[in-house]
Amino acid sequence: MSEQSPKERRIILKHTDDPAYSNRISSYLGVGGYENLKKAFGMKPEEVAEEVLKSGVRGRGGAGFPAGMKWKFLDRKSGKPIYLICNADESEPGTFKDRQIMYKDPHQLIEGMMIAAYAIGAKQAFIYIRAEFHEGARILNRAIDEAKAGGYCGENILGSEYSCDLVVHRGAGAYICGEETGLIESLEGKRPNPRIKPPYFPAVLGLYQCPTIVNNVETLCNVRHIVEMGGEEFSKIGKPNNTGTRIWCVSGQVMKPGYYEFECGALTLGQMIFDVCGGLRPGRTLKAVIPGGSSAKVLRADERFSGSLKDGTAFDWGLEDIPLDFDGPMAAGSMSGSGGIIVMDDTVDIVEAMANINAFYAHESCGQCTPCREGSLWMRKITQRMCSGGAREEDADLLLSVANQIEGRTICAFGEAAAWPTQSFVTKFKDDFIKKATDSQEERNPKSLQLI
Amino acid sequence: MISPSKDELVTITLNGVEVEVPNGINAVEAAALHGHEVPHYCYHPKLSVAGNCRMCLVEMGTPMRDRATGEAILEEDGRAKIGWVPKPVIGCATNVSEGMHLRTESDLVNECREGIMEFLLVNHPLDCPICDQAGECRLQEFATDYGRGYSRYVERKNVKPKRTRLGPRVTLDDERCILCSRCIRFSQEVAKDDVLGFVDRGSFSTLTCFPGKELSNNYSLNTVDICPVGALTSTDFRFKMRVWFLKETNSICSESSAGCNTTVSSREGIIQRITPRRNDLVNDTWMTDSGRELYKSVRAENRILRPSAGGKDLPLKDAISQVVDSLSGKRIAVVASCHSTVEEQVLTKRLIDSTNARTFLRGHFGEDDGILLSADRSPNLRGALVTGLIDQYPEDNLNSLNDALSRGEFDAVFVMNEDLVASGINEENLQNVTVVYLGTHSNSSSKHADVILPGLSVFEKGGSFINRSFIIQAFDKSVPGPAGLQSQVTVLAEIIKHLSEEDGTPSELDDIWGLVNNLEGSVLSSLLYSEVKKAVVQLDGSAWSHLNFVEQSALHYPPAMLAAK
Structure with a gap:
């Protein structure tokens, strides 16, 4: 790592890679665990919620919505029970941060959740964990048992007469289970078809039609640290509107892929790739980067991004200058999403990368609403054909048109997730798509249908 | 779904025109009220909203309000500034509210529909x-409107x-x-x-x-x-x-x-x-x-297609005269039917009155499924009450007739539709009386009948029924009856004409209703057949509210107006 690059600042992952630190409660208590739960219980629930609002912490699941604001939308007047759900269905390709937390420091999540549950007044909390995380579910269950034995969870927490049960629910093995309302349907035991909004906003009509808060693992862990530092203090980490740290998951063709926790905006995408991750393999050049999980729009290495930020400052960035926070990738026309940075060098066949992503979304579309259901499979079929020697020059425009017919017209954000990669790949790498057609091995049947 | 009261009207702007619609109805229905069709597949007015077909995407906006003061933000010309939702919204899940703006016809909306149509057709077999x-087929229809054509x-x-x-x-x-x-x-x-x-x-x-x-x-x-x-x-x-x-x-x-x-x-x-x-x-x-x-x-095998007497077919006219001969001056029991139409029941009542006959009527009862199959398995029991054929709730049999026949109280039995033996009449009791059967299908009554007069099925004639909620509903003739047959009202009118000296028993439905209108105190008296044919008419059934109707609570029963009481 070169000197000009800032150092990692580990808050969430502070202890996780310490060889002496285990995922047992003894380790957690040894580093001051559950002290913040006691501190929170000394405050009124609304004070805790106020601290979270003041901290400005934004959701780490992908959309980046301020968590404190989300809690404010909660319908407290309905008289119905309030539920807290931890979304641990981490399944965005390129993302692997929540897994680290749950496997290595589950008590941090439990403490965060109990504080959050206390703040919103939930008596029942769930961790909806991705089906493939068998071991994670086992670890969490053991940790919950330990926490219950210690009085940090369950009945009469810390003698405060406040009770909140915590249950680990294994997911149903689908990407769509990570969509907030799909998750709720799945938790209710149904097919995880996302719900229409309006009227089914989880904060009003969520789990069992009761007010429900769904937060990401990393977000809930942050709650613990907000209580520790105070919202004011927490908001000083990172940048305004981009507070706290973020765990970035770097994968692809870099020398040192992995997860890195930095203050928001502390470093640029270039520093991340070339310093933190040790750069590309020898002799390779950078071709493209997906900054926030596979559904984020791809960024081309030689692109220039210019415009002005929300606060009015003008920017003119190359790919390497994009600051790693919430607003930076957003300003560059993409998003920081779930923090999964996928790096592609010049050996990558862009069309094949596209085909790979499309295959994922076609496989994972729940099939409920028309544009995503039919569009994602259509795009998969096109790119698959293109990679099998049947590419046509008109396919690039067709792909773009299909993607445009999906975006903004679906029940859930999966439509955008499926459309954005195609839109960005085709627009930014159109030459690669055309070249695929001209290089095609297969002779074009002159009688085949012409596209208009 | 949370939807506000639908009683009050609100003003919305639909495709640039201000219109009034009931508050809280969805955009699909609101647009339909003013002649704009919003195509849809998954939305059905009687089912919950799923919102999955995405065909009903429309543009929606609401008047903007200042976050701090809550006051409406105005355009320079004084009109309310509209905050259009950036993405199209589904009409089926968008409930209208005061001041809402909707565009169901715009470039974006058309583009959405074309896109959805194409998606729906890519994996459709087009067979x-x-x-x-x-x-x-809605798919065919909207493909014509919004399909690419290739x-x-x-x-x-x-x-x-x-x-x-x-x-x-x-x-x-x-x-x-x-x-x-x-x-x-x-x-x-x-x-x-x-x-x-x-x-x-x-x-x-x-x-x-x-x-x-x-x-x-x-x-x-x-x-x-x-x-x-x-x-x-x-x-x-x-x-x-x-x-x-x-x-x-x-x-x-x-x-x-x-x-x-x-x-x-x-x-x-x-x-x-x-x-x-x-x-x-x-x-x-x-x-x-x-x-x-x-x-x-x-078109069942046991359909009666020709009039007959003593096992021999004969022209309808002759059969009717034979009926008149065998009933004239006799002690008659008339088995009326709650399968008959209101009009037939009116004439049956007239026949009974003019011949001093006694009325018998059985009900047909079964299990109530709580939806649309009620325990009363006849379409017009309420009609028998309203037309005055009966004033008591009928039994599921004709035992009283059987007893009367055993005592030899009647010379002739005139049966409409009913199966006598299946209704509890002893076959021996039918040996000594003249049996006239007016019905559509053969059964034990027709087997014992001296004269059989065929009738038309409900599909081959017009008329009206009064349902469990005392709603009177008219129906039309769907298909012609078998060759040479006349409707029950025609046959009844003919019999009455010959049997009694009374003139002017009508056989046309409108004229029968003229008869009904003259009935004093009847709940039908102020009604015209043309009105019944046009709209749903709710009759006042309160006169019979003391009766023990067999129907259980079901879809729209009891009707909203009664349930509210």
């Missing part, structure tokens, strides 16, 4: 030439099961299915028989029955009606007839006192199918499977 739905899709289409037997009456073609989930919601919400669901995911999603279950409830064919495409087909109607050849007639189901509104579809005088017709006060858009089978009785 309209062999599809039963062709001609009444396909950009050169990939292989998905392959799915082509002829799945979902139940005894429903066959499924999964390739045609557009996964709108109407049938699933119907099974859950209306039929209360949750047997349908999707398996697999994405574009490979497939409609199927849950393992070990089948779609066999008595409402299964409604799934065929609400299927917007040709996926769910009626096994009975499948491949039988092109729908554009069908002549459609409004009718009323005679299966039970629910009185479902139906459409009878026929071609060249032969009924091909019966489907429900929407009536929000009676049957919504549903009817029973068993009610749809009734048309089969029209």
Whole structure:
């Protein structure tokens, strides 16, 4: 790592890679665990919620919505029970941060959740964990048992007469289970078809039609640290509107892929790739980067991004200058999403990368609403054909048109997730798509249908 | 769903024009009220909103308000500034409110519809030439409006099961299915028989029955009606007839006192199918499977096609004179029927009055399913009450007639429709009396009858029934009756004419209603037949509220006005 690059600042992952630190409660208590739960219980629930609002912490699941604001939308007047759900269905390709937390420091999540549950007044909390995380579910269950034995969870927490049960629910093995309302349907035991909004906003009509808060693992862990530092203090980490740290998951063709926790905006995408991750393999050049999980729009290495930020400052960035926070990738026309940075060098066949992503979304579309259901499979079929020697020059425009017919017209954000990669790949790498057609091995049947 | 009261009107701006619509109805309905069709597949007015087809995408905006003061933000010209939702919204889940702006016709909306249409068709088999739905298919209709006319899709289409037997009456073609989930919601919400669901995911999603279950409830064919495409087909109607050849007639189901509104579809005088017709006060858009089978009785083997006496066929005129001869001056028992129309009952009453006959009438009772098959398995028991044929609630038999016959109180029995032996009449008791049977199908009554007068089935005549909610509903003749036969009212009028010295017993429906209107104190007295034919008429049934009706609470029963009391 070169000197000009800032150092990692580990808050969430502070202890996780310490060889002496285990995922047992003894380790957690040894580093001051559950002290913040006691501190929170000394405050009124609304004070805790106020601290979270003041901290400005934004959701780490992908959309980046301020968590404190989300809690404010909660319908407290309905008289119905309030539920807290931890979304641990981490399944965005390129993302692997929540897994680290749950496997290595589950008590941090439990403490965060109990504080959050206390703040919103939930008596029942769930961790909806991705089906493939068998071991994670086992670890969490053991940790919950330990926490219950210690009085940090369950009945009469810390003698405060406040009770909140915590249950680990294994997911149903689908990407769509990570969509907030799909998750709720799945938790209710149904097919995880996302719900229409309006009227089914989880904060009003969520789990069992009761007010429900769904937060990401990393977000809930942050709650613990907000209580520790105070919202004011927490908001000083990172940048305004981009507070706290973020765990970035770097994968692809870099020398040192992995997860890195930095203050928001502390470093640029270039520093991340070339310093933190040790750069590309020898002799390779950078071709493209997906900054926030596979559904984020791809960024081309030689692109220039210019415009002005929300606060009015003008920017003119190359790919390497994009600051790693919430607003930076957003300003560059993409998003920081779930923090999964996928790096592609010049050996990558862009069309094949596209085909790979499309295959994922076609496989994972729940099939409920028309544009995503039919569009994602259509795009998969096109790119698959293109990679099998049947590419046509008109396919690039067709792909773009299909993607445009999906975006903004679906029940859930999966439509955008499926459309954005195609839109960005085709627009930014159109030459690669055309070249695929001209290089095609297969002779074009002159009688085949012409596209208009 | 949370929806505000629908009583009050609100003003919305629909495609730039200010219009009034009931508060809280959705954008699809609001637009329809003012002549703008918003195409849709998954939305059905009588089912919950799923919002999955995305065909009803429209543009929506609401007046902007200042966050701090809550005051409306105005444009420079003083009009309210509209905050348009950046993405199109689904009309079916958008409830109108005061000041809302909707665009159901715009470039963006058309573009959305074209996009959805293309998506719906890419994996659709496009087998309209062999599809039963062709001609009444929403997919076809909107493809005409919003289709490209050519396909950009050169990939292989998905392959799915082509002829799945979902139940005894429903066959499924999964390739045609557009996964709108109407049938699933119907099974859950209306039929209360949750047997349908999707398996697999994405574009490979497939409609199927849950393992070990089948779609066999008595409402299964409604799934065929609400299927917007040709996926769910009626096994009975499948491949039988092109729908554009069908002549459609409004009718009323005679299966039970629910009185479902139906459409009878026929071609060249032969009924091909019966489907429900929407009536929000009676049957919504549903009817029973068993009610749809009734048309089969029209051409049943035991249908009486010719008048006869003593086993010999004879012209209707001669048969009627024979009836008149055998009834004249006799002690007559008339077995009236709650399967008869109101008009027939009026004339039956007249026959009884003019011959000093005694009236007998039996009810037909069964299990109540709590939806549209009521415990009273006759369409017009309320009619018998209203026309004054009976004043007590009938038994499910004719035991009192049997006793009277045993005592030799009658010389002749005039039977409308009923099966005497099955109603508890001892066969020996029929040996010594003259039996006249006026009915459509042969049974024990016709076996013992001295004279048989054939009648027309409910599909072959007009008339009206009064249903369990005391709603009087008229129906039209759907198909012509068998050659040479006359309707029951004509036959009755003829008999009355000859039997009594009274003149002017009418045989035309309008004229019979003229008769009804003269009845003093009748709940029908101020009604005209033309009114009954035009609209739903709720009669005042309070005079009979002391009777112990067998119907249990069900869909729209008791009616909202009574239930509120």
